[in-house]
Amino acid sequence: MPSVSVKICGLSRPEHVTAAAQAGAKYVGFVFFEKSPRNVSLEDARALALDVPVGVAKVALVVNADDAFLDALTETVPLDMLQLHGSETLERVADVKARYGLPVMKAVGVADASDLPKLDAYARVADQILVDAKPPKGADLPGGNGLAFDWTLIAGRRWPVPWMLAGGLTAENAAEAVRLTGANQLDISSGVESAPGVKDSDLIRAFIAAT
Numbered sequence: 001m002p003s004v005s006v007k008i009c010g011l012s013r014p015e016h017v018t019a020a021a022q023a024g025a026k027y028v029g030f031v032f033f034e035k036s037p038r039n040v041s042l043e044d045a046r047a048l049a050l051d052v053p054v055g056v057a058k059v060a061l062v063v064n065a066d067d068a069f070l071d072a073l074t075e076t077v078p079l080d081m082l083q084l085h086g087s088e089t090l091e092r093v094a095d096v097k098a099r100y101g102l103p104v105m106k107a108v109g110v111a112d113a114s115d116l117p118k119l120d121a122y123a124r125v126a127d128q129i130l131v132d133a134k135p136p137k138g139a140d141l142p143g144g145n146g147l148a149f150d151w152t153l154i155a156g157r158r159w160p161v162p163w164m165l166a167g168g169l170t171a172e173n174a175a176e177a178v179r180l181t182g183a184n185q186l187d188i189s190s191g192v193e194s195a196p197g198v199k200d201s202d203l204i205r206a207f208i209a210a211t
Contacts, residue, residue, distance in 0.1 A: 004178055004211045007164060008204055009061060009189040010038030010197065014051060019201035021053050023208040028052055029059040029083065029187070032073060037197030038189065042076040049078050059083050059105070067099065074100050081105055083130065093125045103127035105164070109134030110149045116157070123159035130187060133167030148173075151180040158182075171203070171210040178211070186211060 008020040009029030020028050030045045031038040040048070049058045057080040060073055064086035073079070082100065084093060085107040097104045106126040108118050111134040123129050133149040148168025165177060166187035174186060190196070192203040 004183065005185045006208050006211055007059065007185070007187040008192060008199075008207075009059070009166075009187055010036070010193075011048065011199060012038060012040050012044070012197065013199065014048060016199040016201060016204065017048050017051060019199075019204045020208075021056050023205045025056060025204075025208060026185075027057045027059050027081075027187075029061050029189070030077070031061045032065070032069070033061065033063045033085075042072060045077045057081055061085050064088060070096065070100060074102070081127075083107060084126075085130075085132075090121060090125050093122065097125075097127070105130055107132050107166070110153060110167075112150075113153060116153065119154075119157075119159060119163075123161050123163070126161060128161055129159060129163045131163055131165050131167075131181075131183075132187075148177075151177055154181050156182065169207070171206040174207060174210045 005026035007027035007029055008025045010031045011017050011028050017028055030040050033039055052058050059081045060079050061083040079102060081103045082096060083105045093104055093106050104126050105128040106122040107130040108122055109132050119129055119131060131154060133147040164185040164187045165181055165183035169177060169186055169188045170191040188207055192199055192207050194200040
């Protein structure tokens, strides 16, 4: 399969950031959402981000964050992209882009065909879109639940901005995901963990090798 760009999300320890970068990840993600087992403080994220090699994009995942938090985040942590993973409106995405001058990736949950128009809408205002599995009803987490959606729903679909596939990915199904969707960017979090929130360097290396 052709090489794809990989984002390892939910990193919280220096050795896993190093493993991701050395294995060839193009993006590393830090989660700022208190309910998540992958949540990191601004100070810890700053230390992690300062060790990320040049050429690897540093992405902050936030969920319905207000300006006060985003101000503190962008002032403290050196970032290359903001990932909005909540119920942010089209207007909010545009506002965040304008206020912070950083590329914005908007996550959109997909469960069935009725969710696809949202991808088209957000692709008109975001710099990238993350096509993720919609969380189960009542779930605490908007992503990182280890669930996949029916990838044939987006087979052959394209948007005017780069996009990334997420949800239920593992080293074992990465090739199939790319084959079915045509994705050239993959985002993984729980699929490279030995326990919720605990990354595994061997799994990180195996996933990137499988792409």
